Amino acid sequence: MSALLRQHAEQLFAQELEELQKQDSGKRPQNWKLTPQSVVTYLTGGKLKNGFEVSPKYIGNKRLMEIAVATLTTDRALLLYGLPGTAKSWVSEHLSAAVSGDSTMIVQGTAGTSEESIRYGWNYARLLAEGPSLNALVETPVMRSMKEGKIVRIEELTRIGADVQDTLITILSEKTLPIPELNTEVQAVKGFNVIATANNRDKGVNELSSALKRRFNTVILPVPDSMDEEIDIVKRRVESFEKVMELPAEPPALQEIRRIVTIFRELRSGVTIDGKTKIKIPSGTLSTAEAISVVNNGLAMAAYFGDGQLKAADLAAGIIGSVVKDPVQDKLVWQEYLETVVKPRDEWKDIYRACRDLM
Numbered sequence: 001m002s003a004l005l006r007q008h009a010e011q012l013f014a015q016e017l018e019e020l021q022k023q024d025s026g027k028r029p030q031n032w033k034l035t036p037q038s039v040v041t042y043l044t045g046g047k048l049k050n051g052f053e054v055s056p057k058y059i060g061n062k063r064l065m066e067i068a069v070a071t072l073t074t075d076r077a078l079l080l081y082g083l084p085g086t087a088k089s090w091v092s093e094h095l096s097a098a099v100s101g102d103s104t105m106i107v108q109g110t111a112g113t114s115e116e117s118i119r120y121g122w123n124y125a126r127l128l129a130e131g132p133s134l135n136a137l138v139e140t141p142v143m144r145s146m147k148e149g150k151i152v153r154i155e156e157l158t159r160i161g162a163d164v165q166d167t168l169i170t171i172l173s174e175k176t177l178p179i180p181e182l183n184t185e186v187q188a189v190k191g192f193n194v195i196a197t198a199n200n201r202d203k204g205v206n207e208l209s210s211a212l213k214r215r216f217n218t219v220i221l222p223v224p225d226s227m228d229e230e231i232d233i234v235k236r237r238v239e240s241f242e243k244v245m246e247l248p249a250e251p252p253a254l255q256e257i258r259r260i261v262t263i264f265r266e267l268r269s270g271v272t273i274d275g276k277t278k279i280k281i282p283s284g285t286l287s288t289a290e291a292i293s294v295v296n297n298g299l300a301m302a303a304y305f306g307d308g309q310l311k312a313a314d315l316a317a318g319i320i321g322s323v324v325k326d327p328v329q330d331k332l333v334w335q336e337y338l339e340t341v342v343k344p345r346d347e348w349k350d351i352y353r354a355c356r357d358l359m
Contacts, residue, residue: 006244008104009057009097016042017098019052029073031149031191032099036069039098043069043091057094058087059233064219065091071217072099072151077172077194079157079216085287086221087233088197092153095195100150105141109156118142118154118167119177132181142194143177149191157196158205165212168194172215201285223288227273230261230288237292242299249303252295252310259351260315263342264291267323267333272341279341280333284325294318316354335359 010017017033020042026035034042041048043065045056058065071078072095080088096103107117116122120143126136145152157165171177175188196216198205208216224230234257242251264286266272270279284290294315301314323337324330338359342352 009093010101010103013042013055013057013094013097016052016054017101019048019050020054020098023048023050023052029191031189033101034098036073039069039095040065042098043094055236058091059229059236060222060224064221067217068095068219069099071219072193072195074217075175075193076217077168077196077215079218080195080197080221081218082199082221083223083287084199084201084285085289086199086223087288088199088221089155091221092155092195092197096151096153100145100191102150103153105145105150105152107141107152107154109154109158109160111159111161113160113164115164115167116140118164118171120179134182137179137182142171143186146171146175146177146186146188146192149189151191151193151195154194154196156198158198158208160206162206162209165206166209169211169215172212223268227258227261227265230265230291231257233288234261234291234295238295238299241292241296245300247299247303249299249306249308249310252299256298256310256312256315257295259348260291260294260319263319264288264322266341267337277341279337282323282325282330282333284322284330286322290322294322312350312354316351316358319351320355320358331359 004011020034020038024035024038026037028035032039040062041054043056043058044062045054047053068078068080068091080092082088093103096105107113118140120140121138122132123136123138126133130136139147142152144150154168171188172194175192177186179185198208224233231254235254238252238257242249262273266279267282268286270281271277272279295310295318297318298310298314301317302308302310306314320334323334338352338355342348342355
């Protein structure tokens with residue numbers, strides 16, 4: 001077992017990528033590790049000709065992954081857009097791993113991300129000693145990916161200031177990064193492209209300019225369609241977490257995952273699963289990613305402060321923490337849901353008691 005806390009996608013799924021390469025006989029775009037068809041198989045899962053099983057990384061509409069991969073074969077950049085927790089970063093990482101064999105070319109967008117984080121920076125000690133030179137230049141992931149013909153990921157693009165976002169326009173339209181201080185430029189090698197992610201629920205986001213929007217093909221990743229689909233996503237991601245963290249706890253019963261997903265889906269939609277009772281919606285997103293976190297946290301509680309078996313008491317704090325983001329408004333929403341929906345369900349008495357004890 002690796003001592004790394006989190007392996008990159010190309011490390012974690014190295015065997016799958018290797019098997020896909022062996023079976024991959026089609027035409028690959030230049031500098032791609034796999035054909036577009038094999039990239040989609042890697043993302044959505046399937047059985048290869050030799051019987052090898054590829055696990056699904058994205059559970060949902062396969063057509064969305066085909067559109068995303070097709071975009072990367074053109075000179076258009078890809079924008080993965082949607083609610084928080086809809087696997088945008090996850091898909092971005094796995095796309096980069098499958099296409100370039102390298103998911104580490106990444107710029108993390110924040111309110112403090114500067115132009116130098118996207119274009120290039122300077123080693124100021126060398127700059128003072130030698131003046132502007134290639135040796136004094138500090139390459140960014142964007143510049144490196146242009147030189148090497150790889151995919152670069154820009155996470156949370158709308159968190160970056162509008163003036164810094166527009167630094168990308170020349171790179172995306174001209175496939176060139178000018179370096180005026182050296183009177184030169186870096187031209188992108190075939191295989192270079194940009195995958196950006198953005199969510200539409202963040203406070204204080206910076207809208208993309210129309211000039212920048214035109215240079216992206218946008219793929220909207222929706223929340224999981226069905227209950228079973230969401231349960232499957234949570235189950236697979238929790239199993240992966242257990243394997244990495246080596247928790248001394250039993251795998252969670254499907255029943256516990258189903259209850260968490262049910263709570264999140266009901267509060268997200270404002271109506272119970274049977275459609276009979278309308279309920280108030282809390283201020284948070286209650287995404288699939290948060291459901292995964294609740295189960296993971298519950299497993300840690302069960303492993304180290306319980307008997308190793310996941311119970312309602314281990315999950316209660318995580319559920320409340322996810323739902324009650326606003327201590328006044330959300331607390332009232334949660335209390336009402338607890339009394340009108342959870343309490344009457346006979347098989348949910350343990351969750352009701354565990355949550356009531358923490359309120």
